[in-house]
Amino acid sequence: SKKMQITLTVNGTRHELLAEPRELLIHVLRERLNITGPHIGCETSHCGACTVIMGDRSIKSCTVFAAQADGASITTIEGLGSPDALHPLQEAFREHHGLQCGFCTPGMITRAAQLLKENPDPTEEEVRFGMAGNLCRCTGYQNIVKSVLAAAATLNSSKEAAE
Numbered sequence: 001s002k003k004m005q006i007t008l009t010v011n012g013t014r015h016e017l018l019a020e021p022r023e024l025l026i027h028v029l030r031e032r033l034n035i036t037g038p039h040i041g042c043e044t045s046h047c048g049a050c051t052v053i054m055g056d057r058s059i060k061s062c063t064v065f066a067a068q069a070d071g072a073s074i075t076t077i078e079g080l081g082s083p084d085a086l087h088p089l090q091e092a093f094r095e096h097h098g099l100q101c102g103f104c105t106p107g108m109i110t111r112a113a114q115l116l117k118e119n120p121d122p123t124e125e126e127v128r129f130g131m132a133g134n135l136c137r138c139t140g141y142q143n144i145v146k147s148v149l150a151a152a153a154t155l156n157s158s159k160e161a162a163e
């Protein structure tokens with residue numbers, strides 16, 4: 001099969017690479033670019049562990065061919081925060097026990113970041129609905145919802161402070 005030359009900008013860094021026509025974006029991120037925050041849970045679009053932000057949407061990167069992402073700008077959990085400078089969502093998940101094993105967390109936080117961009121002041125129901133594509137085996141979701149709402153409050157109060 002003929003490889004395709006593609007360009008991906010991931011967390012602000014531009015990469016040019018040759019992709020197989022059927023190569024999935026999650027595999028390019030993890031195996032070729034060594035960006036291992038997005039996890040592989042199901043590989044069949046159910047769990048959301050592989051969630052990344054592409055352009056202005058969050059997507060499940062196991063559902064997208066790398067070739068379809070050609071030219072796109074992608075943000076993974078690594079681009080949202082780092083151990084030294086946690087994103088408010090990461091702080092909130094830590095503080096409100098939004099994670100246990102942590103497997104789902106990069107996808108959860110990446111999805112939540114996009115959700116709060118689209119809806120900065122969501123109700124609990126809107127958070128539950130907006131996060132419904134991301135599965136967690138451990139937490140029972142209550143603390144995830146709490147964490148997202150807490151991060152929204154933090155982000156909104158720092159926005160007010162900046163005004």
Ligand code: FES
Pocket residue numbers: 039040041042043044045046047048049050051060061062063
């Ligand atoms: Fe992509 Fe589960 S690994 S949705």
Ligand code: FES
Pocket residue numbers: 098099100101102103104105135136137138139
């Ligand atoms: Fe274990 Fe969510 S914390 S799957």
